Amino acid sequence: MATVTEQERAAQTHPDVRQYGEVNTDILRMLSRPGKWWWILLGMSVAGIGLLAFSWGNQLIQGIGLSGLNSPVGWGAYITTFVFWVGIAHSGTLISAILFLFRARWRQSIYRAAEAMTVFAVMTAGLFPLIHLGRAWHAYWLFPYPNQRLLWPNFRSPLVWDVFAVSTYFTVSSLFFLLGLIPDIAAARDQTKKGTLRNRFYQLLSFGWRGTDRQWHHFGKAYLFLAALATPLVLSVHSVVSWDFAMAIVPGWHATIFAPYFVAGAIFSGVAMVITLMVPIRKIFGLEKYLTIRHFDAMAKLCLVTGLIVFYAYLTEFFMAWYSGEDPERRVFWNRAFGSYWWATWIMLTCNGMIPILLWFKRVRHSIPALFVITLFINIGMWFERYVIIVTSLSHEFMPFAWAVYRPTFTEMGIVIGTFGWFAFWFLLFIRLLPPVAIAEIKEVLPPPMRPRKDRKKEVTT
């Protein structure tokens, strides 16, 4: 098809993909044969949802007392996991919007899956405010709506900002995801047999896409604007989440570093999660041609950079606690490192600070198993980071008589573990129903097919 020299080919993002049509067959094949592993994972995720439903149902009937939440620790495992999932959600938009604006061509292979991960992670995160409310049926009170008592939410409260930020984020990331999918759904539509259920589903979601010049022209512009709008949104959402804490005067929370610190942490954990998810997908579906070592290397570097910012922020927090001379602040941080929660803090420091140091080495970045293990540790570490920030600060506020130790109960642990099943369930459905790798955009970075020319000497016809 195309005629390029071997040297040119080696410099491309996907050196082993030779034809446009090949992309369609390779990617759309993923939608047809689920295989044994898919069913096993789906079974596990459904079991997770069962655990979630049982634990949450139990809590709804018996009350929030089933959790370990009490004075002074009113925010525990639920808010921790909320922040964890919102953080995971961030790298999807980073990869799809920010790297799009920066024209990072390695994003093409991974961004679809990362975006899907974003949408499902926000869907998971969105459960936690409801769970944490206890009386989940009052959740609509969070939104400003005209009511009989003429009451409005307090717009000075970061918790109300959070409602706006997270619901905007969910809407925007879903629309961005669905708009980007349209051309690829059309490709899936064209390759399924007419009249089947699957074909009708794709027909409906492709909105009659034909890939005409007019469609591509407006689509391209809209995509650019959405990326430009999504970029400040990503940075704002986790900043707002961080202000849920930083606006309060609780020692350990009240710090100006929180917004950038949380955003870096969110991207760190999100990229780690993308790697964790992409390694098995690549293996199971044989996507080595599309997810090359180069892609993993780039993601690992992103992980390394954000990880360093996070580690720097940890050290700054400890330094500022000492340097401020504030007694409650110093006590909180001393307690953090050597008090009742020393194990959580040291898990955090080890997983997020020490282990990612390995990513400095090219050999590690180029080893898929090593990356998989390292990113698993980062995921664990980032959950503990939020746990440490939230729980240790609340348990050790100003008044010594009010100090107490919080432990998550079985109900809380059931819900937290269950939401991983809920997330996995949507993600597994996604890789079976929608093209998990962007078909059209991969073609953008492939060399375009040109007429064979006779005047070129060293050429390989492919």
Next chain:
Amino acid sequence: MSDAREGILASFDYLDSTVDAIKGLKEKGFEEITAFAPFPEHHIEEALGYKHSPVRLFTLVGGLTGAATGFALPVFASLDWPLVVGGKPILSMPAYVIISFEMTILFGVLFTVVGVFWNMRVPDLKSDVVYDPEFSAGRFGIYVTAPEDRLQEARQILESNGPSQLQDDPKARSHG
């Protein structure tokens, strides 16, 4: 469209032949051209003479509407129930900037999505249009309609660029 119009659908394997064919058609004054591509290709857009997309206006209007709404809502709510919280002023503008910021993005995105659908003229399930499933896989395509007497000329231009397939469409159909 008048009855005397006919169409031709040509498929191409190569990008440069597609672009050359479009340029050739444009030079000879053919304006009813639809090009198909499996991915966004700016050479084709340039050959067809695209400039700005009106989608950007939707984005701008949406963003401004959102910014205004995002200020108006908390201001109205605070004045509707003027309750002093934490000793802060009734109108705590810095806090409302955050609401306004989020609403700017939300409305900007919603308007952009409406704008792009409107401009792409989708969903359009009724119109009778030409299409080949190959266009989503690897081929480029050109559909040109012209009055009967000029069709031969268009065919020559297309053929000189080596199409992989050429189909006559005796009744010109919508360009969608």
